[in-house]
Amino acid sequence: MIKTCLVAVDVRHPKAKREYTYLVPEDIASSINIGDLVCVPFNNIKVTGVVTELFDFIEKTTDYELKAVISKEAISLPMELVDLSKLLAEYYGTPIVDFLKLMLPPKVSSKTESVYSVCSTDKVISSRAFNQKRVLEYLKNVETATVHDISENLKMPIASVRSALTALTEKGVIKRDYRVVRRRPMVITTNNICEHINLTIEQQNALTTIIKNFNDSKRTTLIYGVTGSGKTEVYIRAIENVLKAGKKVIMLVPEISLTPQMLSIFRSRFPGKTAVLHSKLSQGERFDEWQRIYSGEALVVLGARSAIFAPIKDLGMIIIDEEHESSYKNGEHPYYDARTVAEFRAKKQNASLVLGSATPSVESFYKAAKQEYSLAKLTKRVSGRSLPKLEIIDMREELKSGNRHIFSRKLLSGMKETLEKHKQIILFLNRRGHSTFVICRDCGFVLKCKYCDIALTYHFEDKSGKCHYCGYSIKAPDICPKCKSRNIRYFGAGTEKVEQEVKRFFPKCRTIRIDSDSTSRKGSLEKMLLNFKRGGAQILIGTQTVAKGLNFPDVALVGIISADTALNMPDFRSGERTFQLITQVAGRSGRGDTPGMVYVQTYTPESFAIRAACNFDISGFYQEELKIRREALYPPFCHMLNIVFKSRYEDLIKKEAEEVRQILYQKYNNDIEIYGPVPAPRSKIKDNYRYNILLKSKQIQTLVNICNHMQILNNNRKVDMSWDMEPLDLL
Numbered sequence: 120m121i122k123t124c125l126v127a128v129d130v131r132h133p134k135a136k137r138e139y140t141y142l143v144p145e146d147i148a149s150s151i152n153i154g155d156l157v158c159v160p161f162n163n164i165k166v167t168g169v170v171t172e173l174f175d176f177i178e179k180t181t182d183y184e185l186k187a188v189i190s191k192e193a194i195s196l197p198m199e200l201v202d203l204s205k206l207l208a209e210y211y212g213t214p215i216v217d218f219l220k221l222m223l224p225p226k227v228s229s230k231t232e233s234v235y236s237v238c239s240t241d242k243v244i245s246s247r248a249f250n251q252k253r254v255l256e257y258l259k260n261v262e263t264a265t266v267h268d269i270s271e272n273l274k275m276p277i278a279s280v281r282s283a284l285t286a287l288t289e290k291g292v293i294k295r296d297y298r299v300v301r302r303r304p305m306v307i308t309t310n311n312i313c314e315h316i317n318l319t320i321e322q323q324n325a326l327t328t329i330i331k332n333f334n335d336s337k338r339t340t341l342i343y344g345v346t347g348s349g350k351t352e353v354y355i356r357a358i359e360n361v362l363k364a365g366k367k368v369i370m371l372v373p374e375i376s377l378t379p380q381m382l383s384i385f386r387s388r389f390p391g392k393t394a395v396l397h398s399k400l401s402q403g404e405r406f407d408e409w410q411r412i413y414s415g416e417a418l419v420v421l422g423a424r425s426a427i428f429a430p431i432k433d434l435g436m437i438i439i440d441e442e443h444e445s446s447y448k449n450g451e452h453p454y455y456d457a458r459t460v461a462e463f464r465a466k467k468q469n470a471s472l473v474l475g476s477a478t479p480s481v482e483s484f485y486k487a488a489k490q491e492y493s494l495a496k497l498t499k500r501v502s503g504r505s506l507p508k509l510e511i512i513d514m515r516e517e518l519k520s521g522n523r524h525i526f527s528r529k530l531l532s533g534m535k536e537t538l539e540k541h542k543q544i545i546l547f548l549n550r551r552g553h554s555t556f557v558i559c560r561d562c563g564f565v566l567k568c569k570y571c572d573i574a575l576t577y578h579f580e581d582k583s584g585k586c587h588y589c590g591y592s593i594k595a596p597d598i599c600p601k602c603k604s605r606n607i608r609y610f611g612a613g614t615e616k617v618e619q620e621v622k623r624f625f626p627k628c629r630t631i632r633i634d635s636d637s638t639s640r641k642g643s644l645e646k647m648l649l650n651f652k653r654g655g656a657q658i659l660i661g662t663q664t665v666a667k668g669l670n671f672p673d674v675a676l677v678g679i680i681s682a683d684t685a686l687n688m689p690d691f692r693s694g695e696r697t698f699q700l701i702t703q704v705a706g707r708s709g710r711g712d713t714p715g716m717v718y719v720q721t722y723t724p725e726s727f728a729i730r731a732a733c734n735f736d737i738s739g740f741y742q743e744e745l746k747i748r749r750e751a752l753y754p755p756f757c758h759m760l761n762i763v764f765k766s767r768y769e770d771l772i773k774k775e776a777e778e779v780r781q782i783l784y785q786k787y788n789n790d791i792e793i794y795g796p797v798p799a800p801r802s803k804i805k806d807n808y809r810y811n812i813l814l815k816s817k818q819i820q821t822l823v824n825i826c827n828h829m830q831i832l833n834n835n836r837k838v839d840m841s842w843d844m845e846p847l848d849l850l
């Protein structure tokens with residue numbers, strides 16, 4: 120009997136699903152499986168693809184000759200992941216191959232090294248060949264050794280070892296083999312951490328809920344635990360239980376939480392069994408971690424967003440820490456949300472899902488209120504530590520009393536006091552660079568990007584204006600390019616400016632600045648955080664990178680330089696983001712012996728989100744927020760789909776977007792609300808105009824249908840079109 124298979128191939132082709140049928144040649148017919156990586160012919164070239172279906176070939180069903188699979192590669196995806204890709208492809212209206220690609224290891228190979236061992240003891244080595252004799256004696260006492268092992272143990276230069284080994288191999292006394300070496304990511308370790316911890320009653324209760332859900336209902340557990348309440352310890356105990364039951368775990372954390380701290384906790388609690396996956400791994404490291412997971416050597420996968428696609432077969436639990444984080448959403452095609460993928464995956468593999476946060480997303484909070492999720496609360500910090508005290512500072516008052524600095528008087532004296540006590544400080548500002556715009560006071564000219572409709576940010580370090588969207592950079596002008604005036608001023612502070620000001624007020628104080636400018640080199644973020652933890656600096660200045668999950672016991676003061684940056688975003692989630700950001704950043708304060716203080720500077724002290732965060736009024740905040748969302752019809756009371764159009768030609772966008780709107784209106788009008796097409800808030804980026812059509816619907820299935828319809832509408836379009844299911848960002 121002949122077999123055929125369906126292969127998802129990685130090629131750009133107008134045909135929507137990008138899956139094609141191939142004949143299976145006889146020599147691999149008995150070994151081929153769904154999930155196998157294969158090489159197939161496609162338009163006269165060879166491409167790779169993944170087998171998604173197998174059929175017993177019955178009759179000739181098409182007019183054209185089927186081509187045959189060329190070869191089978193050594194890699195194969197678990198069947199569960201192929202099934203998951205199919206579900207996701209349907210849900211997001213995206214070719215299946217786009218998800219399969221996220222699941223495959225990178226295209227590199229294993230790293231091998233040579234090892235030597237004795238194979239014959241008959242031959243006599245002349246006593247003049249001194250090095251050879253020593254090397255041979257050494258090898259007789261060990262099973263195998265590498266060049267480096269030998270060199271190190273015999274204190275012999277590498278070159279001498281090599282020539283001795285070559286001579287011995289030629290004589291047939293020893294032989295050379297190859298063994299695979301695993302590249303192990305992140306070697307920085309902090310001193311450990313295996314002290315025994317007795318769970319608090321709240322932690323114990325949370326653990327019981329998780330285990331109960333794991334054992335029977337598989338219901339999702341939401342752990343709402345205030346900052347410093349010991350959520351990590353609860354996750355670790357839960358993982359221990361899952362491993363005991365013979366199952367495996369994926370734990371997702373935001374990229375930043377993958378610090379040496381977190382890694383060394385996991386490596387010491389699950390020695391040899393933890394794999395990590397995140398965006399800063401080299402291709403080789405990623406390949407090896409993938410192999411360790413796939414082979415079953417690693418039982419716990421700790422990683423950022425894309426780790427949700429880790430090749431695990433016996434999955435028992437998925438844990439998502441800081442579940443409110445927007446970094447779980449992929450901001451480009453394929454626009455998946457790791458939390459949604461986790462839900463699909465947990466269901467498919469009969470695993471249970473655990474979400475945790477000190478500031479759960481409004482959506483999750485709502486599901487817990489409706490009892491779709493089990494809610495476990497940790498209301499207190501561990502070891503009797505109290506939550507920090509938050510104070511709002513009205514910056515308008517500061518201005519009125521003549522203080523034009525970025526630090527209010529209270530924050531400044533708080534900093535002075537904290538430094539005197541030899542405690543640490545975190546200053547938070549959600550903007551990098553020095554000044555957010557450069558303006559001419561005479562004619563109002565604002566320095567803008569050549570390619571984007573965005574003001575350039577001034578960076579003091581290289582005296583340049585930079586675009587934070589496309590990277591465009593020019594030397595900042597001394598005179599206005601438009602009216603030639605010298606009256607150029609810089610407005611709006613960023614992290615660089617904060618650092619400068621700290622240096623001005625406290626010249627002797629050591630600072631560390633963490634933002635994407637200062638941490639672009641691999642490993643630099645980890646080193647900076649470790650340095651701060653060890654007391655290498657007194658003040659840490661950072662963007663939202665420093666808001667999450669960090670545990671520095673010596674931090675006694677947190678200053679939020681401007682609580683308004685997130686609030687002023689034109690987005691229905693701005694209130695929620697502001698609330699979360701303040702609560703999270705504030706949560707870094709007072710985690711050790713000294714009680715924590717937090718100053719929240721703002722020009723809008725009456726804002727509900729800011730006041731609720733400062734009063735720890737989480738339930739008041741969610742109630743108010745849910746009321747607004749219900750009235751204005753926003754998630755969780757509806758689902759959304761954003762259709763994004765991009766092109767260099769604005770007329771073309773307008774025409775095509777209008778066409779799409781018409782089609783959607785005619786077909787789906789009863790079930791959806793349509794907004795747009797309108798220019799996106801960031802209307803031009805990298806020389807491309809951007810327009811949005813936003814759809815809302817109470818029926819998720821309608822939006823799923825539209826996503827799949829979009830794949831067809833996308834054929835032969837002259838403008839670039841993409842569709843973002845449940846968007847987090849409409850900018």
Ligand SMILES: Nc1ncnc2c1ncn2[C@@H]1O[C@H](COP(=O)(O)OP(=O)(O)OP(=O)(O)O)[C@@H](O)[C@H]1O
Nearest residue numbers: 317318319346347348349350351352477501668670
């Ligand atoms: N039962 C316990 N007794 C004493 N210390 C504990 C206990 N549980 C956890 N800890 C310690 O408390 C500290 C804070 O815990 P952890 O970082 O897990 O807090 P968290 O809830 O994740 O906070 P955040 O939301 O701010 O990240 C850690 O150093 C941890 O070792």
Ligand SMILES: [Zn+2]
Nearest residue numbers: 568571586589
């Ligand atoms: Zn730009």
